[in-house]
Amino acid sequence: MVVSFEGCTRIGLAVAIGIATLSNVTVYAQEKRAIKIGLMLPYKGVYALPTESIDRGFQLALEEFGNKANGHPVEIVRADDELTPNVGVQKFNKFVQSDKVDLVAGVVGSNVGIAISELADKNKMPMVFVNAFADEITGKFCSPYIARTSFSANAFEYASGKYWASKGIKTAVTMGPDYSAGRAFIGGFRRGFEDNGGKVIEELWTPFQKTKDYSAALTQAANSGAQIIYAFYAGAEAIQVVKQHADFGLRSKIPLIGDHWVYDEALWPALGDLALNAQHVATHYPGIQSEANEKFVKAYAARYKQTPDVSAELGYDNGKAIMLTLESLGGQMPEDRTKFISTMRDLTFDAPRGKIKFNAQNSALLEKVYVIEIVKGPDGTLQRKSLDEFPGAGDLPGCTKSF
């Protein structure tokens, strides 16, 4: 353990310079009073495709405000939660303690969302979920520090189940990944479907993130005698399910109906003609005729040279809700951070998908659900055609706290 004196001096000098540089940086940052948003998304893995869209939509919303809230610059710090609760927890701690963010946004996986909900509450850190649709997030795990700008699984899928039951579908098999969001989505569909006279013959669950082979579940579904398969899958998993469903020759025998993630626009290049004539329900499609949507679709196309998919719209809503809240708070995070979330809760704004309002549990409500068929447009490209629309359902009860 003999370090030469010269060495000591040299190390000392280096440390001193390092500290000096660091303190300069902090002073600089304090002067500008930037608001830091920690954006946590699963940039790699099975949800990489929808995640890219969310990130783009989020950025677009911030750019609409010139990346400033009441003159205070707004910065994004990104982290990849790898769709794994433990990693999400680590990254959340990094946001809070190292990056010193003012609020955290994003989070796609409900499994990560559930793991983080307690941490956000304990750390008094506002958490604005972009997806994390599981009903428990704003139910059992609700907190004055947590809000969700999308919608709950029940709002979307209960309404969907009700719709299909009213369209003469009497029996269905469900397929979904075996994790919180999968259970929540399929559960919502089942309640809506069965409350309105349908019958779910069988619920088939596939391991989440751990399989690429859906043949066993598809074979069981084909032999069940049900009229439709109702599925919830997203990203890479959705591509495989749709492809294998077609490979097994089930397209004419038992159609695969699902929500917008199963036939996500981001997946069309991978799906090719398999997407054609598929029917699904969606919370947004580019053709919605409203001022907010036309503005959004135009801005998105100008910025990214493509039409926005559902996830892009959700990312946009997330960013926009945060920016509107910050604006009404004068561009500053209040001392009592619950005030940030309660301000957001009082917000009403016109989003591309329709009007966004929040309920008492800080969960955004779903105004409309659209029934979509994917058709070939006049120029030969795939397009979405709206067949019908119906209102979203309410949230499940379960929040025992009051705030």
Next chain:
Amino acid sequence: MSTDFILTRDKRVGALKRLPVPALGRAYAALFGPFAVLLCALPFFASGYVVTLAVEVMIAGVFASGINLLTGYTGLVSLGQAMFLGFGGYGIAIGTALLGWPLWVSAPVTLVLVAVIAAAIGAICTRTRGVEFLLITLAFSQMFYGAAIKLRWTNGSDGMTGIPRPDLSLLGLNADNPTAFYYYVLSVAALALLMLWRIVTSPFGSVLVGIRENERRMTSMGYAVANYKIGSFALAAVTCAVAGILQSQYTYFVNPDAMSWQMSGEGVLMVIIGGANVILGPLVGAAVFVVVKQALSMITEEYNLFFGIFFMLVVAFFRGGVLGAISKLIGKRHERA
């Protein structure tokens, strides 16, 4: 490194007594004295994030130390230790959330139950050795992992939240405070390591090393090798469960991922990086593991690739891990002196 060297060279190996503290021990003490002071004083000068990282390091260190007792000292390489990590977390989660017991009841009950279950599993697993042992421990942990994913009672793959931290109000502290929690983890980790150190330097520990070096000889000397192995398995499991309790309190959360084989593998990696069969090896390994992974993930998205390369370099150039390399350095200095 040093202890087994003495044991196998000692002519009176038949009369196993407590092993003498090796000369190198003093050099270690000189190295780790300042290190210990640094750990105690950390929250006073380091940023909040460094303190959080240190908490992660210590928790991983306790986990890897448990593995080291089994792998480094007894010579049984297990790929299933994460199941005990999960048992620890789920134990207090079930105790506090589902049964409504206070933490000071749940935690000891969890550890006792883990010891009993581990003795039963150990009795089966330790009948095999080598690759078979590795596979059967893996099989057991995958079985419990699968059960944890399916069990609706514990929320399946979503896991359980709301795990309480200890009530430190007697000391005027709030364990939700990162600094207070840091000292809580530091004391538990120090106690766990002290206990392990006592075990490996006791006659019992000497027998474990003897089993690793030459099991047949230990049998012929009249030691009930099977019982010693089960004992080692259970003690390692309890240590891992302690880490599991700390981990779940740190995140307020436990889910089946805690029991995945990747987690077991990471623990074994930490032992190899730090240096097997040195008491502080796993802690050093955990520190290198957590810090290098963190640093790499700040630089590149594909940090796992570079982490793999880093691990290969450690194995290729640092035989006996980081501590092995250090003790070699110290040894050379001693020779020169």
